[in-house]
Amino acid sequence: MTLWLFIQPVDSLFFRGNLSFGEAGEHGTGTMPPQPSVMAGALRSAILGAHPEALHQFTREGRCQDPHLAQCLGTPQKPGTFRLRALHLARRRQGQYEPLHPLPADLVRLESGLYPLIPQSPDPGMILGPQPLPKTALLHCPRTEKPRGGGYLTPEGWRAHLRGEIPEASRHVVEDGALHRTDPRLGIGLDPRARTAREGLIYTTDGHALTPEGPDGTATGFLVGVDGADAFLEREGLLRLGGDGRAAGFGPVDFEPEAPPLEAIARNRRFRLILDTPGLFAGGHLPQAIQQQGDQHWLQGEGFSARLTCCAHGRPGIISGWDLQQWCPKPARRVVPAGAVYWFEDLQGDPEALAAWVADGLARDRACSEARRAEGYNQATLAA
Structure with missing residues (x-):
């Protein structure tokens, strides 16, 4: 059973990107929404922070002696039952919680609206990638226009997209500025031994200020789904989130995610x-x-198979992070960005088995360690 939490920041948040910086005058870029590992680490730290003795044990030994905490958190290498299932930027309106989705790779926002990428057989002479698939995703729009970046799909727009329909930009897209704004901050490098400012080392970093709660109770935050930690997160609390450990409040909420269109x-x-x-x-x-x-690519799972015909995604990203228990950086890994889309045809077998494979984190790909899987990577949605 997934426990759903609404997390509302108290201050601006700092989610570091993976572009290195640190020299005088450089700028540290931020990301929004954050990587799922950031939210998973904040929630695990909040659980440990409520048990000071267990926190010291985990810091020293990488495990807890308390059997309930040990079952939930496990060790850094072999996590327990804790697992981040979902992470969405979200709004609370009239007592309802609305997850907001960045535009997936098969939707392009132009000045006149949203237009789809549709798989088509490539024309002769078209330049193909190193692993050519039978079809290429091509933009279908009536005229040439400049792309317009940003924007989030509302729940209604997301449901329409999952059904294979094209959402309407005027009704189904929320502008970035209505949810969060960039809050750049000035930083000064410090000498840890002398505890003084380092001469000439001034830099800026991107923060993000989420829209504060309005008089009607509307608020922007994060909607997070967590497995295996109900006993420790079922009450309201506070956690340290992102760079500088900025405060955020969290509490359980009633929410039911959108079911995949298995009939279609x-x-x-x-x-x-x-x-x-x-x-x-x-x-x-x-x-x-x-x-x-x-010359074909087949998806093979327990009780189903399907043929991959096309895919669309942006540039690969890099994830890393900091291991607080070992006090060292985590290995940098290349990832396929969120929003990537894969088209399949000739489905054979049980769609329910396909849905179970997706819900299991794409059947535990060997490149995704147990620790990264618990942090929420490799989560996907089925669409018609």
Whole structure:
């Protein structure tokens, strides 16, 4: 059973990107929404922070002696039952919680609206990638226009997109500025031994200020789904979130995620797979379960199979982080960005088995360690 939490920041938040910086005058870019590992680490730290003795044990030994905490948190290498299932920027309006989704890779926002990328057989002479698939995702719009970046799909727009419909920009897109704004901050490098400012080392970093709660109770925050930690997160509390450990309040909420359109998938025998969080895949940009057979790529799972015909995604990202228990940086890994879309045809077998494979984090791809899986990577949604 997934426990849903609404997390509302008290101050501006600082979520570091993975572009290195630190020299005098450099700028540290931020990300919004944050990586799922940031939220998972904040929640695990909040659980430990409520048990000071267990916190010291975990810091020294990498495990807790308390059997209930040990079952939930496990060790840094072998997590317990705790697992981040979902992370969304969200709004609370009239007592309801609305997850907001960045535009997936198969939707392009132009000045006149939203337009889809549709898989088509490539024309002769078209330049193909190193692993050509039978089809290429091409933009379909009536005229040439400049792309317009940003924006989040409302729950209604997301449901329409999952059904295979094209959302309307005027009704189904929320502007970034209505949810959060960039809050740049000036920083000064410090000498840890002398405890003084280092001469000439001034830099700026991106912070993000989420829209504060309005007089009608509308508020912006994060909607997070967590498994295996109900006993420790079922009450309201505070956590340290992002750089500088800025405060954020959290509490359990009633929420039911959108069910995948399995009837349409079973009827048409084709579907899309949309990454909700970055993907760590043994096959580079393809999940481990997709194997090349001759000139085709097949997804093979327990009780189902399907043929991959096309994919669309942005530039690969890099994730790393800091291991607080070992006090060292985590290995840098290349990931497929959230919002990547994979088109499949010729589905054979049980759509329910396909849905179970997706819910299990794409069947535990060997490139995604147990620790990264618990942090929420490789989460995806099925769409018609």
